[in-house]
Amino acid sequence: MKGFRQMVGGAIRLERVEKTYGGAGGVQAIAPLSVEMRAGEAVSIVGPSGCGKSTLMRLIAGLDAPTRGTISIGSTPVDGPVPDIGIVFQRDLLLEWRSVMGNVMLPAEIKRLAGLEVRAGELLKELDVAGFAGAYPWQLSGGMRQRVAIARALLTKPALLFLDEPFSALDALTRDQMNVLLQRLQTTQHVTTLLITHSIAEAIFCADRVLVMSGRPGAILDDIRVPFDRPRRLAVRETPDFTAIGRRIREHFEKAGVLVG
Template identity: 45%
Template structure:
C-alpha cells in the first residue's frame, strides 16, 4: 500500500451543494461544504436549525443526491445506500408489529442475508437489552428503543455510522446515559462516526473534532479540535476547559437575524 493510499481519509466531502425545488421556490440547503474524516474518528456537526445538517448526513448515506460536489467513502463515490454505511435516525423507527429481535434483523431481510445472530446477541448484551428480544416497541421506553436502533445499525458491521440527532427526544438523564454508551461502544469498536446534534455540550463530550455550519445555506464555518482525554466521564462537563470549549463553539455559530417588518 502506498503512503498516499494509507493516508487517504475514510470519508471525504468535496464542495457539497444542495438545492431543493419546492412549491414556494428554490431552497439552497448546502453551499460548497467540505470535510475529511479519518478512519476511526468521531466527528460531530453542529449549527443553527435549518442549516442543512441533516441534508448533509443523508447525502453521506446516499439517500439524497447532491446538486454539485461529491462524497467519497474509501475513495469511492457515494451515490446510493451502501452496505458499509449504517444510519441511526432521530426516531428509533421500530415497526410496531415486529418484536425487538425482528426489528433488529430487518436490514438482513432486506439484503436477503442470514442475520448475524451472534453479533446481535453480543450487542444486545452490551447495551443492556438481553432478555428483551421478544418484546414489542410499545413495551419499551424511548431510551430502550434507541438502544435497539443502535444495535440494528451496528449489527450489519458497517465501516461508517451516521447518527442524526439520535438522542434529541430523550430526557436529560437518559441522554447522558446514551452519550456514555455510544462513547464506550465507539472506544470498543473504533467505528468511524459522524454525529449530528443541536447540543454543543453533547458534541464536545463525544467528538474528536466539531464541525460548525453556518446558517442556511450551510457552509463550513469553523472546525474545533477537542483535546479532552478519553474516556470522558460525565463530570468532565463541569471542568473549566470543557465549559470554555462549549462557549467558544457557541460563540462561533452565526444566526441570521429575523427580517425587520417594512416601514409603514
C-alpha cells in the same frame, strides 16, 4: 457500488459540495464546503435549525445527490445509496409487531445474511437490553427503544454509523446515559461516526471533532478538535477545557445572531 465495503475503510471526503433545491433561483441548502473525516473518527455536526445538517448527512449517505462537488468514501465516489452504513434517526422506526431481537435482525433478513444471531445478542448485551430480547417495542422506554435501534444499525458491522438527532426526544438523564453509551460504542465497534445534534454539550462529549455550521445556506464555520481521552465520564463536561470549547461554539452562534449573548 459493488465491492464498496472492501474499499471504504470509513474515511469520508467532500470536495466543494453544495446543494440547491428547485434548480436555478431555488433554495441553497448547503454552500460550497470541503471536509475530510478519518476512518474510525467520531465527528459531530452542530448548528441552528434549517442549516442543512440533515441534508449534509443525506448527501454523504448517498440518499440525495449534491448539486455540485464530489463525495467519496475511501477511494469510491458516492453515486447512490451507500450500502455499508447504519443510520439512527430521532424516531427509532422499530416495527411494533416484531420483538426486540426481530427488529435487530431485520437488516440480516433484508440482506439475506446468515449467522448474525450471536452478534445481535452481543450488541443487545453491550447496550444493556439483552434481558428484553423477547419483548416488543411498545413495552420499552424511549431510551431502550433507541438502544435497540442502535443495535439494529450496527448488526452488519457497517463501516459508517450516522445518527440524526437520535436522543433529542429523551429526558435529560436518559440522554446523558445514551451519550456515555455512544462514546463507549464508538471505541468498541471501531466505526466512523457522524452525529447530528442541536446540543452543544452532546456534540463535544460524543465526538473527536465538532463541525460548527452556519445558518442556511450551511457552511462550516469551525472545525474543532476535542482533546479528551476515551472512555469519557460525564464529569469532563465540568472541566475548563470543555467549557472553553462550548464557549467557542456559542460565540459563533452569537455573532450570527442565532443566540443572544
